[in-house]
């Protein structure tokens with residue numbers, strides 16, 4: 001079983017759910033894992049008994065070097081305080097402020113696109129969301145550094161993940177070529193983030209309206225502000241958690257639309273009918289139910305966060321099984337979102353399924369692209385706004401066709417990515 005999971009994690013997880021049902025215990029290199037495949041048990045872990053669990057040791061190991069004590073992996077009172085401090089940066093009014101930036105960068109990004117040319121759409125979406133993340137976080141464009149930051153982040157994610165998958169780990173302090181490169185990339189990103197923080201501390205925050213300015217001015221009830229180290233860890237976390245996931249969501253959107261032309265046509269009809277040729281504003285979103293359904297369906301079939309894990313910190317019971325401290329619980333969006341008990345023809349990309357109130361009928365824990373409970377994604381509103389603006393802007397101008405050089409295969413890295421990227425030809429709408 002563990003072998004199958006290693007060889008093909010996505011199919012391995014589904015096979016386990018098919019063969020063994022709603023709760024399965026297994027061992028990887030002698031360590032106990034419990035896989036949950038039922039919404040009730042997932043809801044118990046995320047919401048009802050959330051205080052019996054921490055983020056898993058595995059999550060911490062993969063990300064700690066990059067993200068320090070940022071929101072994604074911190075725990076307890078420290079996490080609660082940081083979440084409270086960061087939350088105002090994601091309030092609705094703030095999200096409205098970011099919309100204009102998102103639109104401007106999207107328009108700028110596609111200015112050079114020409115009819116009938118072929119592009120690697122995964123790279124395009126990563127570069128677009130990276131520019132948006134840099135500007136909304138730091139209020140700057142960093143034209144020189146942005147590309148290098150993206151490459152460094154990609155390398156570091158691959159590096160951390162591949163280390164976890166090796167049965168024997170070479171210490172990080174050994175001067176192997178990959179360790180040395182990891183140190184170099186980490187040093188580059190660290191010094192860039194600290195430089196931006198220092199410049200901001202010197203010049204003051206008053207003229208800035210970006211996420212960094214909000215984090216810097218956020219103050220606890222006792223008047224304490226974040227230290228430089230905390231600012232660094234939180235900005236790195238928002239940067240990494242923010243741009244990579246949204247880039248994958250957008251990449252899968254163009255793939256799904258190209259594979260389902262009637263969906264693309266209906267989306268375009270809705271967008272043109274409501275918006276005409278004017279840019280989308282965030283207040284338009286409630287008038288665009290089909291766009292919302294498309295986004296929900298993309299996140300169902302191609303969830304960028306495809307698996308989650310927790311470590312038991314207090315003995316508890318889930319689904320009739322006792323769980324002891326240190327045991328690891330896993331559950332997967334990839335598996336649950338394709339479960340035929342909750343979704344008709346689950347493999348079909350059919351946004352229409354969401355139009356009749358499916359979201360309200362699903363039990364909690366059956367659809368969780370952004371997680372759930374107190375640790376639910378802080379950037380959900382930000383991501384959906386960004387995705388809506390990018391999709392509404394591009395879908396009215398271009399149609400994307402898959403260039404069939406090789407099959408598109410989802411690859412479970414830190415996020416769910418297409419293994420070789422996706423080459424698409426771009427066709428201007430007339």
Ligand code: HEM
Pocket residue numbers: 055071072073083237238239241242243245246249303304305308309368369370371372374375376377378379380382383
């Ligand atoms: C489609 C895009 C996104 C997806 C699918 C996604 C998914 C998730 C999921 C599943 C979690 C919960 C992880 C867990 O409980 O173990 C999470 C947490 C988080 N996400 Fe997102 N995310 C997205 C976009 C963003 C954006 C745009 C930001 C920031 C700008 C962001 C920042 C965070 C942070 C800071 C956390 C940790 C929250 C906490 O524990 O308090 N995410 N995300």
